[in-house]
Amino acid sequence: MSRPATLRDVIFKRLLLLVTGGLLAVMAAVVGFIVLPLHERLTASEFTRVADLVENTLRETVELPSQILPSAAEWLAGQKAPFDDTQAAERYFKPLLSHVRNISSIVIGNEEGRGWMLLRLPDGRWRSRSTDLPGTGSEHLIVEEDVAGNRSEHWQTLDYDARSRPWYEGAVRPGTVRYWTPPYTFYTTGQPGITVSQAVSLSDGSQGAIGLDILLAELSTRTREARIGASGSTLVLTEGELVLALPRRPDHIAESDWLGTLMLPASALGQPSINDALSLWRQAGRTRFSASRFNSEGEDWIAAMTPYEVGEQRLWVLTLAPAREFEPAWSLIGLTIAATLGILIGVAAVIAQRQARTIAAPLEMLAVQGKRIGALDFSRPPPLRTRIAELAQLSTTLDEMRTLLGRNQTALATQAGQLQLQVEELQTAEHRIHALAYFDPLTQLPNRRLLMDRLAHVLEAGRRRTSHCALLLLDLDNFKVLNDTLGHDHGDELLREVARRLSQAVRSGDTVARLGGDEFVVILEDLSEDHDEARQQVGEIGRKILQVIEHSYQVHKFNADISASIGAVLFGQEAGTAETALKHADMAMYQSKALGRNCLSFFGPELAVKLSARAGLEADLRHALEAGQIHLHYQAVVDVGGRLVGAEALMRWSHPERGQVPPAEFIPVAEESGLIIALGTWAIESACDQLLAWSATYPQHALQIAINVSARQFHHADFVATVTDILGARNIPGAWIKFELTESMLLEDTETVVERMQQLRALGIGFALDDFGTGYSSLSYLKRLPLTALKIDRSFVRDVLTDPNDAAIARTIIALAHTMELRVIAEGVELQAQFDMLAAAGCDRFQGYLIGRPEPSTVFGTRLEPHPPAA
Numbered sequence: 001m002s003r004p005a006t007l008r009d010v011i012f013k014r015l016l017l018l019v020t021g022g023l024l025a026v027m028a029a030v031v032g033f034i035v036l037p038l039h040e041r042l043t044a045s046e047f048t049r050v051a052d053l054v055e056n057t058l059r060e061t062v063e064l065p066s067q068i069l070p071s072a073a074e075w076l077a078g079q080k081a082p083f084d085d086t087q088a089a090e091r092y093f094k095p096l097l098s099h100v101r102n103i104s105s106i107v108i109g110n111e112e113g114r115g116w117m118l119l120r121l122p123d124g125r126w127r128s129r130s131t132d133l134p135g136t137g138s139e140h141l142i143v144e145e146d147v148a149g150n151r152s153e154h155w156q157t158l159d160y161d162a163r164s165r166p167w168y169e170g171a172v173r174p175g176t177v178r179y180w181t182p183p184y185t186f187y188t189t190g191q192p193g194i195t196v197s198q199a200v201s202l203s204d205g206s207q208g209a210i211g212l213d214i215l216l217a218e219l220s221t222r223t224r225e226a227r228i229g230a231s232g233s234t235l236v237l238t239e240g241e242l243v244l245a246l247p248r249r250p251d252h253i254a255e256s257d258w259l260g261t262l263m264l265p266a267s268a269l270g271q272p273s274i275n276d277a278l279s280l281w282r283q284a285g286r287t288r289f290s291a292s293r294f295n296s297e298g299e300d301w302i303a304a305m306t307p308y309e310v311g312e313q314r315l316w317v318l319t320l321a322p323a324r325e326f327e328p329a330w331s332l333i334g335l336t337i338a339a340t341l342g343i344l345i346g347v348a349a350v351i352a353q354r355q356a357r358t359i360a361a362p363l364e365m366l367a368v369q370g371k372r373i374g375a376l377d378f379s380r381p382p383p384l385r386t387r388i389a390e391l392a393q394l395s396t397t398l399d400e401m402r403t404l405l406g407r408n409q410t411a412l413a414t415q416a417g418q419l420q421l422q423v424e425e426l427q428t429a430e431h432r433i434h435a436l437a438y439f440d441p442l443t444q445l446p447n448r449r450l451l452m453d454r455l456a457h458v459l460e461a462g463r464r465r466t467s468h469c470a471l472l473l474l475d476l477d478n479f480k481v482l483n484d485t486l487g488h489d490h491g492d493e494l495l496r497e498v499a500r501r502l503s504q505a506v507r508s509g510d511t512v513a514r515l516g517g518d519e520f521v522v523i524l525e526d527l528s529e530d531h532d533e534a535r536q537q538v539g540e541i542g543r544k545i546l547q548v549i550e551h552s553y554q555v556h557k558f559n560a561d562i563s564a565s566i567g568a569v570l571f572g573q574e575a576g577t578a579e580t581a582l583k584h585a586d587m588a589m590y591q592s593k594a595l596g597r598n599c600l601s602f603f604g605p606e607l608a609v610k611l612s613a614r615a616g617l618e619a620d621l622r623h624a625l626e627a628g629q630i631h632l633h634y635q636a637v638v639d640v641g642g643r644l645v646g647a648e649a650l651m652r653w654s655h656p657e658r659g660q661v662p663p664a665e666f667i668p669v670a671e672e673s674g675l676i677i678a679l680g681t682w683a684i685e686s687a688c689d690q691l692l693a694w695s696a697t698y699p700q701h702a703l704q705i706a707i708n709v710s711a712r713q714f715h716h717a718d719f720v721a722t723v724t725d726i727l728g729a730r731n732i733p734g735a736w737i738k739f740e741l742t743e744s745m746l747l748e749d750t751e752t753v754v755e756r757m758q759q760l761r762a763l764g765i766g767f768a769l770d771d772f773g774t775g776y777s778s779l780s781y782l783k784r785l786p787l788t789a790l791k792i793d794r795s796f797v798r799d800v801l802t803d804p805n806d807a808a809i810a811r812t813i814i815a816l817a818h819t820m821e822l823r824v825i826a827e828g829v830e831l832q833a834q835f836d837m838l839a840a841a842g843c844d845r846f847q848g849y850l851i852g853r854p855e856p857s858t859v860f861g862t863r864l865e866p867h868p869p870a871a
């Protein structure tokens with residue numbers, strides 16, 4: 001790409017172009033409107049000058065005779081005998097003819113045929129002729145006088161009568177003051193001339209006329225000498241186109257021949273240009289024309305035709321010359337114009353240069369300033385001096401911009417610093433987030449997310465390897481009890497120690513992660529290619545882990561003992577997904593728990609069978625609710641006096657093929673699959689609907705129905721809202737229902753649990769802690785929960801009569817509950833003795849086969865009849 005031109009160059013070039021264009025236009029105008037017309041006019045004036053010259057000569061020639069004529073006529077009129085006393089006439093006229101050279105002769109005549117003529121010959125001799133037609137007839141007396149004054153007379157027979165001469169006839173014509181004859185060849189001299197005459201009343205009473213013969217030979221002298229152009233010429237013609245004054249003689253024509261053309265038609269001159277000029281004149285209607293162009297024999301000519309009036313006669317002055325002799329001197333004009341243009345353009349260039357500098361300099365300065373601003377140089381430059389308002393404005397704007405940008409730059413620098421700090425903070429935060437996202441903050445071990453990631457990676461890599469890998473899932477036994485007993489801080493310390501020991505127990509390449517709570521995972525890689533050997537390796541490592549974990553812990557001066565249950569999954573190339581692996585490990589871990597804890601169980605075919613059975617159950621359960629296979633049974637609850645005070649709603653699944661599926665089987669499946677949310681909601685709705693129906697039918701019974709709520713259901717975010725909506729939709733008081741919660745579900749996220757319970761308590765809903773005594777809840781923890789009742793687990797009730805321990809536990813629970821102002825319900829009461837014993841211990845409510853089995857609502861409804869069967 002070519003570099004853009006500088007402003008200075010652009011202005012200079014444009015100004016120069018403009019001025020040059022202007023100058024050229026001016027020059028063209030000067031040539032077109034001034035030089036050419038001027039030249040035309042000059043040409044025309046040249047022709048006019050020559051015509052004027054000829055006219056002046058003509059005027060000079062005829063003027064004096066025309067002035068002399070009246071006095072000569074007057075003199076003649078005063079003569080007594082004008083024709084007899086020729087001496088007197090000679091005396092009078094000789095000086096006149098001598099002095100006025102172009103008057104060659106004087107003629108007088110009268111009506112009687114008498115006449116007299118005096119002629120001055122070119123050689124200086126005189127001749128007179130007296131005519132007396134009445135007296136001497138055609139005999140005329142001729143008197144000759146030579147230069148010496150010697151006179152001689154003789155008579156000459158001539159056919160001459162003055163009265164028939166044109167000058168006489170014209171003069172005596174009535175009304176004529178003065179008469180000019182047409183030009184003619186003088187009879188006496190043979191030269192062309194013209195006679196001016198006038199009538200005279202003679203003293204003898206006769207009428208006569210006097211004429212002066214004017215020689216026009218002089219005129220030719222003038223016309224032949226006249227110069228027009230280099231080879232132009234002029235001539236005088238009569239109206240009848242006879243040559244009166246000759247043009248310049250061409251060299252090839254002899255003088256005598258040339259003179260011989262006088263008074264001949266102009267064509268006799270043999271000049272085509274003259275002939276063509278006359279044709280032009282004729283075509284123009286024989287009128288005057290000034291310098292006009294015409295073509296003759298292929299050459300351009302210019303001609304002018306000017307009339308000259310001599311009395312009645314009109315003479316024509318023709319002036320002509322080759323046009324080329326009047327062409328403007330183009331080379332000179334061109335040279336002059338070029339020189340002038342050159343000088344003017346030179347001057348314009350200098351001015352344009354200056355103007356370009358004047359205009360561009362401030363802009364260049366501004367451009368430099370702009371560039372400096374662009375380079376973040378905000379130092380103040382020297383002030384810009386310009387008389388151009390816009391530039392001054394631009395400079396001011398630039399100053400303001402510079403100040404503003406300078407300020408912004410400073411602000412930006414500060415902000416950049418702050419931004420840098422923020423970036424660093426963000427990076428730190430990002431690292432922290434990353435650490436939080438992928439690492440467990442308590443133990444610094446990889447968390448669930450990172451574990452799943454690594455596990456997926458290990459499983460993927462395992463497909464390309466022949467060696468085995470294993471996944472070990474550890475769950476600490478009794479950790480919740482320890483945590484509650486020791487306090488959370490110590491619990492955390494315990495977990496950190498477990499993590500440390502675990503990390504030490506395996507190779508550095510193996511992964512140890514914390515899944516959450518008291519669950520840890522170990523991934524073992526590069527185990528033996530042989531399945532049994534690998535299984536053995538896992539067994540050994542598992543035992544080692546169990547040993548290191550079992551080793552007692554010193555926590556805050558206390559010795560704590562802890563064990564773990566481990567579920568192991570061994571996989572080779574056929575490994576499934578990370579989720580499946582973890583699920584299998586979890587199942588194996590529960591197997592270990594079931595086997596009495598502190599041991600390791602492998603996920604094997606028998607567990608896989610269980611798993612598939614469970615999957616089948618889950619699939620059926622998914623459709624059970626809409627298929628109407630789920631319903632509630634109600635188990636009666638009585639007070640110490642045996643009065644029906646409530647019931648527990650227990651879910652039942654009647655499967656068309658499986659038959660009655662026990663809740664202990666399908667409830668855990670529902671919990672794991674999330675189906676418990678829908679089932680649980682349905683149970684609350686169904687129980688409420690039933691309560692509504694019973695309260696309408698049996699208003700005398702104020703029953704409270706206990707509804708089981710699973711952990712997952714209770715922890716669901718919408719639980720409180722759902723319950724509120726169910727009660728609200730049926731306008732049922734919260735006190736009509738009671739939720740049964742298990743100890744384990746209350747251990748997670750205590751804050752939320754308490755808050756949620758309080759919200760439901762505010763609606764009047766009661767809370768019973770189910771299976772009390774089987775868990776490991778600390779009393780301090782229980783105190784925080786807004787419970788309304790404790791349920792003594794069936795296992796204690798069963799042996800309450802036979803096992804003093806269980807009896808003691810039952811009594812303690814009752815005492816404890818009463819201390820906490822909680823109601824106590826004994827479940828699983830099958831024998832009257834159990835009832836009695838518990839009643840004696842202060843138990844408030846009783847539930848069990850002794851009172852009644854869980855029954856369909858219709859059956860249970862009979863208990864509400866006015867005479868219910870005795871409990």
Ligand SMILES: Nc1nc2c(ncn2[C@@H]2O[C@@H]3COP(=O)(O)O[C@H]4[C@@H](O)[C@H](n5cnc6c(=O)[nH]c(N)nc65)O[C@@H]4COP(=O)(O)O[C@H]3[C@H]2O)c(=O)[nH]1
Binds near residue numbers: 635662667680683
């Ligand atoms: N041997 C014996 N057993 C007695 C006696 N009296 C009552 N039972 C049984 O004891 C269980 C009491 O329910 P649970 O402890 O809440 O234990 C319940 C409860 O945890 C759960 N469950 C039942 N229905 C629901 C429900 O609607 N929602 C939830 N989340 N869980 C439910 O399933 C568990 C088992 O329920 P069921 O099989 O109906 O078993 C019931 C009941 O039939 C007795 O005198 N002797």
